[in-house]
Amino acid sequence: MAERVAVVGCGQTKHEATRGDISIPGLVREAAMRALIDADMGWDDIDAVVIGKAPDFFEGVMMPELYLADALGAVGKPMLRVHTAGSVGGSTALVAASLVESGVHQRVLTVAFEKQSESDAMWALSMPIPFSQPLLAGAGGYFAPYIRAYMARSKAPDDIGVMVALKDRQHALNNPYAHLHEHDISYDSVKDAMMLWDPIRYSETCPSSDGAFAMVLAGEDTADASPNPAWIQGSAMRSEPTIAAGRDQVNPAAGRECALDVYRQAGITNPREQIDTAEIYVPFSWYEPMWLENLGFAEEGEGWKLTESGATTLGTGDIPWNCSGGVLSTNPIGASGMIRFGEAAMQVRGMCDQRQVDGAKVAMGHAYGGGAQFFSMWIVGSEKP
């Protein structure tokens, strides 16, 4: 049986379009130091460091963990660098958790970041692959046709996406760390915004952000001494190819299977009832209803009904999603997955202040990447498993 693991410290930066006030090491240290202070630990207490981020062309530094070893107190320690595309923030947390689960280390610092204002994120995201057709419409242009397909399959009303964007951006107003704080946002302001890749409006699209998130993961002995550990109840990752016969990119098998594995470990048979809140990777509004179905919170074709009924809204709903504001409000690409995993942990640790779900005891963190093909998920809880 694997060792028990808990999150005992969380820290993040204020996420912005450009953190021009700080260097790359400064950015990661801002998050890492906050996590250490939260964990009541010093750099010396950490056994190993696991860092994750998306492609290095986003900052123009190759394998930046080599440069950042000093800044993260990793000198003399084992250091790993994970890269699994958009899901990387989540996979990084899972690799860190493995180090503790396996008994190899007791206390691991894990950080995920992106300072994508430094290079050219648009270019790096849609860098032409030699001998391949260039993307005609950027990243959103890849996902928009699948969203249209979901709308056709489910016969959802046209404005479900608008509701999701409104909700997530309103949630972000409760989160001092979120990038976008749209105080004047309304249903109409979202709906009237220009269609960027019809059916996705500009107002329903994630921003480009600089930011970092860090956590301290600890084994049972250390976690028992912590005032509010978030125990990992289950975790998994799954990958499938970008292009293959039989791929369902609207309801990917890798997502479904990853969730089933995590639920099995955590003893979840009814996600909607047993999970108190979830931080789910929704970079374009319609991914909320799509993932509600993919993750079994709703039957196939019915995910949009949960959104429409307000079930995923903080305060009024029984299964609030993305109380942090989600990817729609903050998106440093390499960090976004860890922000999901970390905000889920913060919910069950009662650390979320204005965005706290009252009495949250079980929360889910989720990340995906690539052409809806890489998935990493975890479930954390205030009770020891």
Add this chain to the structure above:
Amino acid sequence: MPAGSRDVAIVAVAQTEHKRSETIKNDVEMIMPVLAEVKSSLGLTQADLDFTCSGSTDYLAGTAFSFVTTLDGVGPMPPIAESHVEQDGAWALYEAWVKIQTGKADTALVYAYGKSSPGDLPKVLSRQMDPYYVGPLWPDAIDMAALQGRALLDSGRSSQDEWAEIASARRIAAKANPNATISGDHTAADILATDPLKDPLRLHDCCPISDGAVAVVLAAGDRARELSDSPAWITGIDHRIEAHSLGVRDLTSSPSTRLAAEKAGLGDKPVDLAELHACFTPQEVILAEALGLGAAGGSGSVSINPSGGALSANPVMAAGLVRIAEAASRISAGESERAVAHATSGPCLQQNLVCVLEGGK
């Protein structure tokens, strides 16, 4: 469970011929034969493998998200549990070893690949340096290795004669390695008669440019015994990183290698074989000293780099995992009883991994 309590072994390895330049196959076509070979040699399909982990880097490929297309070569349909490190495959092997220790996997496929030929490798590697102060000076990888060589000479602990002996011995050994990029019969004297490339380094003090891939399969306990008559057991594995700036490090020693070796239990018993990921001859001297291997020329009881080492084939991102694979195959063949394999990352041996392997049931 206590660390390392599950016995994990390497049960199969496969490598490409590491060519100077692979201009016919793209990355995924290059890796498919080794992935197929390592699975078919065990009679396994992808579905039989519990976890997959790979190592590669975008900066070598010259495209973002480069590992995504090569994953197709694994055949990840239905979906698989898979992860990737932007590091040499030796670190992917470490991640897979840890996964098996958690009990969530009994077998793992680990692979790594890289084509160095598309870009100007020494220049590409300069992008690893501190982007504020050092990167803008574009110090290439050979420049930095030369700095390290100069420091080693100045310490009085080595000589260019010693380096030439190493260069000669490795290329001669490589003649027996069908996967090596280069091999040859130069004597140390022949080498010393050539002009410096970047003083104090000569051409033969440097590794070649190589394109290639490697794959291994890990298995735990009885599963390993089922799959192989002679598994190569990983009895210890650890890795450590040093500070980044060349100015705050003693470039003539490798304390992270020494520390990793200690944590991996290298010193518990003697080894008879060492595969060291030294891309430059001075680095081999430094590593042999850090690992306590005695005279670097390989005289005495330890055979150093019988494969020819990275000096004969350096598929960047795979070269470290290749060292582990080479040591493992000699263990499995009964040519070695206890071996150490080493992998490195970063400028002038900044980060190092040590893996100790033993034969036996």
Add this chain to the structure above:
Amino acid sequence: MSDDTGEGPAPIALPDGLWFAPEVSVEGISALEGVERVRSKRIPARLDYTYTAGEATSRSLAAMKEKRIIGEKCPEFGYVYTPPRGASANSGLPTTEQVELAHRAIVTSFCVVNISFIGQGVEVPYVNANLLIEGADTTTFGLIQEVDPSEIEMGMWVEPVWKPDEELTHSWENIKWWKPTGEPNAELDLYREHV
């Protein structure tokens, strides 16, 4: 900068010999008192790469030069992939057998783009569509032109509009765009798996 004040985690103590702090004189710092800080630096970086198309891609681009669209087959499952990239992701095997594909495709889905990502030559709004080329088992994507975006539907048949013969190169850009053939939409069963 950050709002962390003073009390941070204690400084690190390193294992022997892994790092040493060189003797540093800080006398010169006070002389910089009035000097404007460097807040950022734009550092150009250029790297040149020579890319290899790979065997499967080379074959498909050679066909493109001859105005032919080909896919390649998975040796285990028989699925046809286009454009072929070398591996059948379903099996992990190299695709080797070429299949000639018809010059028509079903629009399985699409989006209407209102900001130009392509640059010159294409006006906004334009349509980026997922296309199931007849004979293939995977979709590719393409630009749709010569029709009002509001008239495009899932299930529509389209055909490629090629560059003039003298402009053909080894590239999928030989197909400038796709346009409706005018025939009735495809039965859902023909492309059901792809929506």
